[in-house]
Amino acid sequence: MTWLITGGAGYIGAHVARAMTDAGERVLVLDDLSAGVPARLPAGVPLVHGSSLDAGLLKRVCAEHGVTGVVHLAARKQVAESVAQPTRYYRENVGGLTTLLEAVAEAGIKRFVFSSSAAVYGNPDVDLITEDTPCVPVNPYGETKLAGEWLVRAAGRAHGISTVCLRYFNVAGAAAPELADTGVFNIVPMVFDRLTRDEAPRIFGDDYPTPDGTCVRDYIHVADLAEAHLAAARRLTEDITPGDLTVNIGRGEGVSVRELITVIGEVSGDRRPALVEARRPGDAPRAVASAARAAEQLGWTARRGVREMIGSAWQGWLRHHGG
Numbered sequence: 323m324t325w326l327i328t329g330g331a332g333y334i335g336a337h338v339a340r341a342m343t344d345a346g347e348r349v350l351v352l353d354d355l356s357a358g359v360p361a362r363l364p365a366g367v368p369l370v371h372g373s374s375l376d377a378g379l380l381k382r383v384c385a386e387h388g389v390t391g392v393v394h395l396a397a398r399k400q401v402a403e404s405v406a407q408p409t410r411y412y413r414e415n416v417g418g419l420t421t422l423l424e425a426v427a428e429a430g431i432k433r434f435v436f437s438s439s440a441a442v443y444g445n446p447d448v449d450l451i452t453e454d455t456p457c458v459p460v461n462p463y464g465e466t467k468l469a470g471e472w473l474v475r476a477a478g479r480a481h482g483i484s485t486v487c488l489r490y491f492n493v494a495g496a497a498a499p500e501l502a503d504t505g506v507f508n509i510v511p512m513v514f515d516r517l518t519r520d521e522a523p524r525i526f527g528d529d530y531p532t533p534d535g536t537c538v539r540d541y542i543h544v545a546d547l548a549e550a551h552l553a554a555a556r557r558l559t560e561d562i563t564p565g566d567l568t569v570n571i572g573r574g575e576g577v578s579v580r581e582l583i584t585v586i587g588e589v590s591g592d593r594r595p596a597l598v599e600a601r602r603p604g605d606a607p608r609a610v611a612s613a614a615r616a617a618e619q620l621g622w623t624a625r626r627g628v629r630e631m632i633g634s635a636w637q638g639w640l641r642h643h644g645g
C-alpha cells in the first residue's frame with residue numbers, strides 16, 4: 323500500500339503521517355501549506371505542495387507515486403469562519419473532496435478514509451451520541467462535513483471504493499512538542515493564551531443543564547486520533563470488500579469546561595480562578611461520543627487521558643509561544 327495523506331502537514335495530519343510511518347506504512351503528503359508546516363513531517367515522507375482542488379496535480383501524484391489508498395484531511399475547520407464565508411467552505415471542503423474523489427476513481431484507488439467531525443450532529447439532546455443519532459449540523463462547517471460523508475459513500479458505491487468516515491470529537495494534545503497545534507481556536511490553546519497574557523481563563527456560560535453548569539465535551543488525544551486513522555487504513559487493507567463504515571472517534575467520557583480548566587491550572591501551575599462570561603452562541607450543553615462502534619469495527623480505543631492531553635499540549639505551547 324502507498325497512502326496519500328492530504329493535509330498531512332497540518333496539526334492532525336502530521337500526527338497521522340507519523341503514526342502510519344511508525345507502523346511501517348508507506349505514505350506521502352499533499353498539502354497547500356495554508357496551515358501546514360513541512361518541518362512537522364517525519365523524515366523521508368515526500369511532500370507535494372499543492373491543493374486537492376488541483377485535478378491535474380492529483381492525477382499526476384496518484385500515477386507517479388502509485389497511490390493505493392487515500393486519507394483525506396485537507397479542509398478548512400473553523401466554525402465561525404464558516405458562518406462568515408460559507409461559499410469558501412463549500413468550495414474548499416466539498417469542492418476539494420469532489421475533485422479528489424474523481425482522481426481516486428480514475429486512478430482505480432479502492433481505499434479512502436475521510437476526516438469528518440462531531441459537527442455533523444449539531445446539538446443533539448442525548449447522553450451519548452451514537453453514529454445513528456440524527457445528523458442536523460448547525461453551521462456551514464458541519465454541513466460541509468456531512469455533505470462530504472454523503473459524497474464519500476456515494477462515490478464508494480459507484481466506483482467500488484471501500485470507505486471509512488471518522489467523526490472526530492474535541493481534539494487536543496500533541497505526540498511531541500514540535501507537532502503541537504499552533505492555532506488558538508479551541509479551548510485548550512485559548513486558555514493557555516489567556517494565562518500567557520496574565521489573564522484569567524474564561525468560561526462561556528455556567529448556567530447550562532450539566533452537573534457543574536458548564537459545557538461538557540469529549541476530549542480526545544491527537545495521538546489516539548492518529549492511531550484511529552491507522553486502524554481504519556489497516557481495516558481497509560485487510561478487508562477488500564467494498565463497503566462503508568462511519569465511526570465516532572472519542573473517549574466516551576464527558577469533561578466539563580470547569581474540570582478542564584482545573585487540569586490546565588494543575589499542569590501549568592497557574593491556578594487563578596476563571597471568569598464566568600455569557601454563553602457563546604451555538605454551543606451545545608453536552609457532546610460526548612459513544613465509542614462502542616470504533617472498538618467493535620476498528621479494534622481501536624483511546625488510551626490517553628485528559629491529563630496527558632493537557633500536559634503534552636502545554637509542552638507544545640511553551641515551545642511555540644515561550645513561557
Ligand SMILES: O=c1ccn([C@@H]2O[C@H](COP(=O)(O)OP(=O)(O)O[C@H]3O[C@H](CO)[C@@H](O)[C@H](O)[C@H]3O)[C@@H](O)[C@H]2O)c(=O)[nH]1
Nearest residue numbers: 439440441491492507508509512524525526537579602605
Ligand atoms: O476560552 C474558552 C473557550 C471555549 N470555551 C468552551 O469550551 C467548550 C469547547 O469549545 P471549543 O474548544 O471551541 O470546541 P467546540 O465548540 O466543542 O468545537 C470543537 O469540536 C467540534 C467537534 O465536537 C468541532 O466540530 C469544532 O470544529 C471544534 O472547534 C465550549 O463549550 C466553549 O464554550 C470556554 O468556556 N472558554
